[in-house]
Amino acid sequence: xxxxxxxxxxxxxxxxxxxxxxxxxxxxxxxxxxxxxxxxxxxxxxxxxxxxxxxxxxxxxxxxxxxxxxxxxxxxxxxxxxxxxxxxxxxxxxxxxxxxxxxxxxxxxxxxxxxxxxxxxxxxxxxxxxxxxxxxxxxxxxxxxxxxxxxxxxxxxxx
Numbered sequence: 001x002x003x004x005x006x007x008x009x010x011x012x013x014x015x016x017x018x019x020x021x022x023x024x025x026x027x028x029x030x031x032x033x034x035x036x037x038x039x040x041x042x043x044x045x046x047x048x049x050x051x052x053x054x055x056x057x058x059x060x061x062x063x064x065x066x067x068x069x070x071x072x073x074x075x076x077x078x079x080x081x082x083x084x085x086x087x088x089x090x091x092x093x094x095x096x097x098x099x100x101x102x103x104x105x106x107x108x109x110x111x112x113x114x115x116x117x118x119x120x121x122x123x124x125x126x127x128x129x130x131x132x133x134x135x136x137x138x139x140x141x142x143x144x145x146x147x148x149x150x151x152x153x154x155x156x157x158x159x
Contacts, residue, residue: 030051033039037047059067059075067075091103125133125141133141 032043035043035047035051037050056067057063059071061071061074062068088097088099091099091106093103093106094100122133123129125137127137127140128134
């Protein structure tokens with residue numbers, strides 16, 4: 001029972017974090033109007049809890065009130081498929097259904113920059129502007145990245 005409560009709490013926190021703003025929509029999370037069940041233009045904690053319970057219930061395919069490894073893997077697989085489809089939709093400039101190295105590095109279709117700009121990233125990490133990245137700069141960039149991931153509700157990467 002304690003384990004179920006912990007899982008529900010984690011699921012609720014994840015849903016609450018993923019439902020705020022454009023980030024939730026970009027990640028495929030529910031939009032505001034879906035969460036605002038009474039349509040009053042405001043989200044209550046109860047509405048967020050109901051959304052969390054619905055997402056948990058959808059993942060709990062055997063209905064036993066707990067998420068098994070297989071259920072979590074299935075949910076992760078669904079999310080990976082959605083993410084892959086979204087990447088192709090946004091980056092596949094020649095619309096051949098595949099992403100080339102050039103499409104990945106150039107960014108979004110229609111000329112909007114959205115891909116990873118390695119030059120700009122290098123310049124940001126190279127804090128002293130020396131044209132090289134020291135171990136200290138590398139470590140600082142990694143910690144900054146981990147900190148930003150943590151703020152979004154993601155678990156920081158393990159060493």
